[in-house]
Amino acid sequence: MVWKAFGLAHLERVLINRLLQSPVWHGMVGRVYQRVQYFRHGVPMEESRTSISDGNQLNRFIKFFKEELQDQAKGKPPNKL
Structure with a gap:
């Protein structure tokens, strides 16, 4: 990468790791993914997370x-759904 030319490869790795561990980053990527799926398939995705508080x-x-x-x-085999 361009950072290697300036000797900042370690800083680049640290910043990338912090970004990938951020819940805000994962939420943003999830929203983009949902929009792409909506445009590709035309139907909204079902919620993959279900609450077991009920x-x-x-x-x-x-x-x-x-x-x-x-x-x-x-020792029974699992039922295939």
Whole structure:
């Protein structure tokens, strides 16, 4: 890179690492990705993050988790969804 000519390669690495660890950067990249997907496919993406604060969802998750642990203990293959 151009920074090597000035001997600032270490500074460049530090700045890039700080940028990539920033939650603001990841949020911005996520929004750009959603817009690109919308323009490509014409439909908004479904929310990939679901909240498990809802009691019903939490109970369903716990039930599913217990069933998976029991199936693994019995040696059953996992169900393909």
